[in-house]
Amino acid sequence: MTALAIEGLGLTVGAGAVPLLDGVGVRVGAGETVGLVGESGSGKSLTARSALGMLPRGARATGRVTVAGTDVLAAGRRELRELRRTRVSMVFQDPRAAVNPVRRVGDYLTEGLRARGVPARAATERALDLLAQVGLRDPRGALRRYPHEFSGGMLQRVVIAGALATEPALLLADEPTTALDVTTQAEVVGLLKELQKAHGTGMLFVTHDLDLAAAICDRVYVMYAGRIVEEAPGAALFGAPAHPYTRALLEASPSVRGERAAVKAVRGRPRSLAEAPGGCAFRDRCPLAGDDCARAVPGTRRHGASLAACLRAGEEPR
């Protein structure tokens, strides 16, 4: 079954119908690792949160969001609560914001299972098993400890254990390692990927780091100003990015092939959909843009292994 299908998702907010997302399409198959990449403000978190039915206050949505068979935008409150408890889990940037600081880790890990009717003893056994899977050396001791007794990296492992406890169909990981130091980041990403595959959970991995996404994801969506501008297999992105924005992101990445080159930013400032120019939203920052790019939002075309929304897909800058 498809873990997540977002089709033609549009989002506006407020009386003025300020556009935030336009025609967003994202698919995550069962057990698939899918990246969602773009600069800050491009709409990644809005897209990911739509899978939980979490829309901004006063937002109007069009299109369709389906998670493991549930029509999320049409779901009632109770159905959404059930979905969040059993079928979708989320891991955020800051593990300290995800856990209750005054409750023991054991309670945090077992409450979701208890709510599903798993007996106390079995829930504890399951929590111990998960803590061992995420690499905690003393799982039994960890159950009795409080969040502040863990480092950020260790606490994020606890949160990941919690996210997998109910065997969700879909795991949303929104910048899950951004707050961690570099060595810990690599470990946590490796762990997430390994466990997600082992549990057969589909993962939407949200990050501003295209390199990282390309390295670990089966497929990657690149987002700009509230729209998907490219979709490609992770492996294809390094060699042959089709969209000029993807190319710019890749060149701006600090970690490309381990070089210690200075971080080169993408020229200009990222735009929200509301402030982006008409036609192709990237055209005012694009080295390849011509007058034709102003006429309409470019449709998607195939270029190599990519689908790219660009009239010049695959062309080299002059």
Ligand SMILES: Nc1ncnc2c1ncn2[C@@H]1O[C@H](COP(=O)(O)OP(=O)(O)O)[C@@H](O)[C@H]1O
């Ligand atoms: N609740 C909201 N109301 C109005 N605008 C919002 C709201 N949430 C996000 N936005 C705007 O939508 C755009 C995309 O936000 P977001 O999805 O958080 O970006 P990203 O996660 O890619 O950094 C941003 O310009 C942001 O300011």
Ligand SMILES: [Mg+2]
């Ligand atoms: Mg975000």
